[in-house]
Amino acid sequence: MAQPITVSPEALAERVSRIFLAAGLSPLQAETLAATIVAGERDACKSHGIYRIEGCLRTVAAGKVQPQAEPELQDDGSPVVRVDAKGAFSTAAFAVGLPVLVARARQHGLAAMVVNSCTHISALWPEIEAITAEGLAAMAMCPSYATVAPAGGSAPLLGTNPFAFGWPRKDASPYVFDFATSVMARGDVELHRIEGRPLPEGTAVDRDGNPTTDPAEALAGAMLPFGGHKGSAISTMIELLAAAMIGDLTSTEALDYLGTTTLGPHHGELILAFSPERFAAGRGDPFARAETLFQAILGQGARLPSQRRFEARKRAAAEGIPLTAEEVEMLERLERAPFGAQA
Amino acid sequence: MAQPITVSPEALAERVSRIFLAAGLSPLQAETLAATIVAGERDACKSHGIYRIEGCLRTVAAGKVQPQAEPELQDDGSPVVRVDAKGAFSTAAFAVGLPVLVARARQHGLAAMVVNSCTHISALWPEIEAITAEGLAAMAMCPSYATVAPAGGSAPLLGTNPFAFGWPRKDASPYVFDFATSVMARGDVELHRIEGRPLPEGTAVDRDGNPTTDPAEALAGAMLPFGGHKGSAISTMIELLAAAMIGDLTSTEALDYLGTTTLGPHHGELILAFSPERFAAGRGDPFARAETLFQAILGQGARLPSQRRFEARKRAAAEGIPLTAEEVEMLERLERAPFGAQA
Known part of the structure; x- marks a missing residue:
């Protein structure tokens, strides 16, 4: 198992960029995509941070982006x-x-x-x-x-x-x-589903158009x-x-x-x-x-x-970005093989 | 007492424009202001209709517009x-x-x-x-x-x-x-106060910043x-x-x-x-x-x-704009003396 680390935004961007280069992205796409993803991670905007790398790679693997x-x-x-x-x-x-x-x-x-x-x-x-x-x-x-x-x-x-x-x-x-x-980002509805938490009233309707607080029904229906x-x-x-x-x-x-x-x-x-x-x-x-x-x-x-983001950014500049063992593990896995078993 | 009438948008605009000219507005200000106010009345947007004429005249009388x-x-x-x-x-x-x-x-x-x-x-x-x-x-x-x-x-x-x-x-x-x-236009809060109806939750806070559904407290506090x-x-x-x-x-x-x-x-x-x-x-x-x-x-x-407005507009084009006796009375009063007792 990998160990948790603290990394500077620059070093993390370098690392993410290399993953994208290895996955076949052009230098400009790899660098700009890495910079944006690391900006999210740096600002403690986890849903737009390094978690997104695999989604990007899946989109490449599916042929839905021109790398x-x-x-x-x-x-x-x-x-x-x-x-x-x-x-x-x-x-x-x-x-x-x-x-x-x-x-x-x-x-x-x-x-x-x-x-x-x-x-x-x-x-x-x-x-x-x-x-x-x-x-x-x-x-x-x-x-x-x-x-x-x-x-x-x-x-x-x-x-x-x-x-x-x-x-x-x-x-x-x-x-x-x-x-x-x-009302809510789709990822948040998904998160409610995984955690078994009901949605606030007024977030979504089920597939018949009736109000629902059930995240699974909301995902099958429509958000509001x-x-x-x-x-x-x-x-x-x-x-x-x-x-x-x-x-x-x-x-x-x-x-x-x-x-x-x-x-x-x-x-x-x-x-x-x-x-x-x-x-x-x-x-x-x-x-x-x-x-x-x-x-x-x-x-x-x-x-x-955005005040919270800017506070996280200051912390990252002073102290680096903390990554959990699981996050380090993910980076190491993608560094070995960006497309995993499919590659 | 005046009688209710039905009037074409063009004839009403002409009439409102003359009131503004008599109140000292330039021809361009009188015509464009009348056209806008009659557009509101025509579209059954009563809060922006001929009801606004007196507010305009009050603003002129207060010297807060350059007519x-x-x-x-x-x-x-x-x-x-x-x-x-x-x-x-x-x-x-x-x-x-x-x-x-x-x-x-x-x-x-x-x-x-x-x-x-x-x-x-x-x-x-x-x-x-x-x-x-x-x-x-x-x-x-x-x-x-x-x-x-x-x-x-x-x-x-x-x-x-x-x-x-x-x-x-x-x-x-x-x-x-x-x-x-x-959440609500200020005129609607005022209307709730006059009619003694509570505001929906989440509309306003009182002067101490606490949520209130009392329109008078909302007007003294702040809307949200x-x-x-x-x-x-x-x-x-x-x-x-x-x-x-x-x-x-x-x-x-x-x-x-x-x-x-x-x-x-x-x-x-x-x-x-x-x-x-x-x-x-x-x-x-x-x-x-x-x-x-x-x-x-x-x-x-x-x-x-805006679909409701456009439907009202079609009705007005076909059948004219209906004015109540009170509205006709107001127009006649303003035609006699745009600034009332102050003039």
Whole structure:
């Protein structure tokens, strides 16, 4: 049995990247995917941490991602920057588009990055934070798989469709949120099932469309959007803007394409970047005015989103990332044979 | 006593416009404000209908709007179009900016309209629908007054901050939503107080930050955002993008400026417009793909947002808008003296 270890984010990223290289990923895909996964692990966001490595490898083994594809930038100088991922992992496509998105947002005040035909396994906040690090505000959204019923409906149609936003702060971690537009992430419903815990009321319906708190019935039925018809409307907006509008798969089409929710979805993504200086146009300092708002939120005892992640990040930088014996064992196993028995 | 009448939208708009002209509004402000108010009445959206006329007139009488101001377009050819309302009603500023926003969105694929220093009394959907009528998708947001506590907090800080979106449809009314990011609109809490009805759980806290279902205590305390921390995050995003970023008042600053929630707030607004054709770039027909989504929503018995409004609109076009005796009396009173005893 392996021993628990503590590892620096850099060393872990190096190790994960080598696993992906050995699995046949291009250097860009291996490095960016490893960086994103280690960012999740570093931020104590376990559901997006090294646990995801095997899901990525399963998606490669199933032939549902193009591990050697080189994403192609399509840039006509307009504020709409496009990256055709050509079936690569989204992290590689984002890395190719980011410098151009940033340049266009500074030039025009506002810009969009469309990513097409990518395989998505990561949260949106690493992308949001890459943009806020450049002093820009950012909004991102993408569909996922049809597992959520629209408000008033009873059958899976929408995805858990994440919606994310970030605002840069000068001497602090950025203001960042990134959440599923379903009441609960699908992984959490799965976790309730494994642990035999009932779901909170209002999380899901069974396959007949009746409210249920049974996680197994919920997984066979449909999850519900957060906030009733309002969350349902936002989730629908995400299908429209980040699927129909950009010529990529809706959550229903993504599920049809893959036939399972256990692999990374193949679809697109929409990211907007705003230059606060350009939008403020000399009407005060937008960053100072945002600080007043943040201090007022904190001043009444409320938290800013992502604060827990940023606290974990500080700990990881100071003390390293702790990995359990099981996690080390998994890494060693994947280092020996990334595809296990199938390879 | 006046008699109930039925009136065409056009005739009612003419009548409301004359009241505003007599109250000293510029022709552009009078016409656009009347059109927006009559659109609300026509769509059986009573809280944004002719009931609003007196609130507008109170705001004029209080000197908190500049009735003769001519909004100024600031256009540098970039995708960020700016209108300084110079204290005019927002409807006039929007009318000045709309053609340029539409042209820029077609030219660049994506454009934003920033409205500064306007007085806002209307819903966002009339603006959204003016953009979808041009074949563009639209997103709009603005702060309001500090009446909502952030999730985990206890004191008013955010506004009811509406968030709106629209998608154009070729042979049907557009897909449009426009909702407060609080659980309940403030006017509805007020209505519960007048009718002596308790609020649903989770709507508000009292002035000590404790949950309350008493509308009077809620009005003295704070309303809560919809969807817990998710709605709170979206509401905060609106303060950042549509106040701090565009150099205009946050909900806290707007309340400080006016000192009351009974007048129209003075602040700014952010509107984004997207060209679906430009974003799709030949990857299928975005409108046809959106229809597939809408039919799937309707096919499982769910509704599209705003359907009730569109049904009322059809009735109004066919049969006219019914006004009660009290409503006719109000119009006649305002026609005699728009400012009543104060004038």
